Amino acid sequence: MNYSEIAEKISSELQLNSPPIALSFVETIPAGIQIFDQDVPSACSFWQKAESNVFYASAEKHFNCPIGAMTMGFDIPDDVQQDLMGLVEKMCNCNYISIEETEKIPTLQKKKEGIVYGPLKDFPIEPDLILIWLTPRQAMLYNETVGNIRWTAPPVTAFGRPACAALPVAFENSESTLSLGCMGMRTFTEISGDRLLAVLPGNKAQNFLDAFESTIKANQMMQAFYEERKAQFLR
Numbered sequence: 699m700n701y702s703e704i705a706e707k708i709s710s711e712l713q714l715n716s717p718p719i720a721l722s723f724v725e726t727i728p729a730g731i732q733i734f735d736q737d738v739p740s741a742c743s744f745w746q747k748a749e750s751n752v753f754y755a756s757a758e759k760h761f762n763c764p765i766g767a768m769t770m771g772f773d774i775p776d777d778v779q780q781d782l783m784g785l786v787e788k789m790c791n792c793n794y795i796s797i798e799e800t801e802k803i804p805t806l807q808k809k810k811e812g813i814v815y816g817p818l819k820d821f822p823i824e825p826d827l828i829l830i831w832l833t834p835r836q837a838m839l840y841n842e843t844v845g846n847i848r849w850t851a852p853p854v855t856a857f858g859r860p861a862c863a864a865l866p867v868a869f870e871n872s873e874s875t876l877s878l879g880c881m882g883m884r885t886f887t888e889i890s891g892d893r894l895l896a897v898l899p900g901n902k903a904q905n906f907l908d909a910f911e912s913t914i915k916a917n918q919m920m921q922a923f924y925e926e927r928k929a930q931f932l933r
Contacts, residue, residue, distance in 0.1 A: 741766025752816030
């Protein structure tokens, strides 16, 4: 599959301001891929860095973010587990989350030793997930394309805190997800406040492109109808 072409089409069709990035959960470091050797404060920090470079980040590089390490499904050592429990306690004490929620936070089950990140256009291996920053209007078109908002389908949830929990949901169910984000994501990535996070399973990328043209045509037809209707009231 030509990921450069797919990235270009997704970017142009949705008129993205930021490039889509890709992630793959791997057991060994793929040959020729740079190893990330810096420290970052959160798992979502890697998403921002992945916009410009392909790299491999080991499980240990995620441990500064106990919540992110948990949702990504890494084996967490005792000291990180203690940090996780302390962070969860803080979240509960300030009513950020309820204690009942904690055991429901999704975790990615695939066996892995690290994650390969990078721009979708340059991704050298098959991506497990594709992450896309969307404005509300772009999210409207995106969700119409993936079929998440049909009244005949099960109710759809736009996930909230933690934002990274949308990744295991998308991967385990092989279905696109949408996250409103969380305060951690918005602090560490410094993403614009008008952006939502879409998570598209890598194996659904071509299906998305195949369906997108129909979505655009339908919306163009409806926009023309609505513009004409609006004009009648401006005369």
